[in-house]
Amino acid sequence: MIDTKNIKEEFLRYTSNYNPENERIKAKINHTMRVARKLQGSC
Secondary structure (H helix, E strand, O other): OOOOOHHHHHHHHHEEEEEOOOOHHHHHHHHHHHHHHHHHOOO
8 A cells, every 4th residue: 555644744744845825836836736636536
């Protein structure tokens, strides 16, 4: 089984190096989180 909590923590750690106030960065982070939620619900 995939540890989704760990994946989310690692993703947020990775993206902490970027400025989330930048609209393009914010959009990419939000998109990734939406896709992850949809995938998690489809399993």
